[in-house]
Amino acid sequence: MKVACVGGGPAGLYLSILLKRQDPAHDVTVYERDPEGSTYGWGVTYWRGLLDRLQEHDPESARAVEEHSVRWRDGVAHVGDLATRHHGDEGFGIGRHRLLAILAARARDLGVRLEFEHPVTGANPPAADLVVAADGAGSALRGHHAEHFGTEITGGRNRYVWLGTPKVFDAFTFAFVETGHGWIWVYGYGYGPEGSTCVVECAPETWTGLGLDRADEAEGLVLLEKLFADVLDGHPLTARSSGRAGTAWPVFRTLTNRTWSRGNLVLLGDAAHTTHYSIGAGTTLALEDAMALATALHGPGGRADALARYERERRAALLPVQSAARLSAQWYENLPRYIHLPPQQMFALLGQRHSPLLPHLPPRLYYRIDRAAGRLETLRRLKRRLGPVIARTVQARRLATGGGPVPPGRPDAVPAHRG
Incomplete structure (x- = not known):
């Protein structure tokens, strides 16, 4: 060619x-x-x-x-x-x-x-x-x-x-x-x-x-x-x-x-x-x-x-x-809407400027929602990471004390497969 x-x-x-x-x-x-x-x-x-x-x-x-x-x-x-x-x-x-x-x-x-x-x-x-x-x-x-x-x-x-x-x-x-x-x-x-x-x-x-x-x-x-x-x-x-x-x-x-x-x-x-x-x-x-x-x-x-x-x-x-x-x-183009926020908040919204939701919410409210969502996602990731570890630890302790495995559905059972 x-x-x-x-x-x-x-x-x-x-x-x-x-x-x-x-x-x-x-x-x-x-x-x-x-x-x-x-x-x-x-x-x-x-x-x-x-x-x-x-x-x-x-x-x-x-x-x-x-x-x-x-x-x-x-x-x-x-x-x-x-x-x-x-x-x-x-x-x-x-x-x-x-x-x-x-x-x-x-x-x-x-x-x-x-x-x-x-x-x-x-x-x-x-x-x-x-x-x-x-x-x-x-x-x-x-x-x-x-x-x-x-x-x-x-x-x-x-x-x-x-x-x-x-x-x-x-x-x-x-x-x-x-x-x-x-x-x-x-x-x-x-x-x-x-x-x-x-x-x-x-x-x-x-x-x-x-x-x-x-x-x-x-x-x-x-x-x-x-x-x-x-x-x-x-x-x-x-x-x-x-x-x-x-x-x-x-x-x-x-x-x-x-x-x-x-x-x-x-x-x-x-x-x-x-x-x-x-x-x-x-x-x-x-x-x-x-x-x-x-x-x-x-x-x-x-x-x-x-x-x-x-x-x-x-x-x-x-x-x-x-x-x-x-x-x-x-x-x-709408910088005056954000520029008078505290620098940490302004910079955070600078990083979020691609969000289609940001132009439609008051900037301080968006910042609080974004922070809360970030903390929630961090907790979810931590749960996904630690869930199987906690489940194995609980099972090991029960078996070590002769209690047998944790039955499914019990309050102290930690389902490793859930997020």
Whole structure:
């Protein structure tokens, strides 16, 4: 099979790796419009589950990704002068440049052709058995057939900007700062010894009130450095221009498509779907798309059947993620509802922002219910764990004293099979 992957991001590169691993005879080319080594952003974040799946599909690239990643278990929230730290699941960060270099090197080793500085438009798609549109949310290939794909784009409310800093955070860090024009906040996470990613977000009235809509890049960075001086420990913020036209502080655009394929053309990653950056799932979903498409193409039936299987599987997997992303974005858009809670409560509800119930209950009431449910679940787990042990101890003591086994249904019998 001859395959053309248009777009040299994580999705296109990883798909090319998986296809060549499945069958070295596949003729696979990746076309990327930008020069090699140029990319936007600083670092990407992911979780242990993705690393396990990478290990299953290609152990060699998985080892390289893990080796060059940093990890954390804590989350820290700064709200004004107050701060709280929580221990959580293991998270990872890796520089986007580093991730792309790892995937590009692995693809080359397997015989994939990489064509950099080779733009592809919808009017001149490569001749191939399968053309994969992995060219991002602004996909030219998808846009050329927009009516067929049924693309829908919904804009969020808040403004955001993607920045970097040489400050290396030791935890996933949130900092909320109150200004005379409302709250502004930053998400920060390390991706290597060279620095961290910082995403700054605020409501539109805060953005205009602070003059960020009128400030040039240098003026905006100076203002943000002052606002977040405490969490940055005096380190600067840096911007990396993509060299493309666009708003420096855009609103996030959630993109969906009615269908993901047209003949021999199939959408992958952000070309097919986007999810709000606040859940940190974009790169994970792109790589999982590549896994699903490669698996479907290797399965029974022809190309049409494979593309249909791929789309069904990924749509089903995306439903809970898209719901979580939508609720997460709404939580930040309604930040004043939560920000004046005590830091422990605010941070707990920050972690619960994916709950569909949270927007409909008073925050303090939700917090109390969530705490009570957590304690109840802890008791249930303890009972499940200790029930069989207690039952065996009671039986052993009765037998040791000649009392015989505990008859079923007796008050002192502990049924080991119940939760």
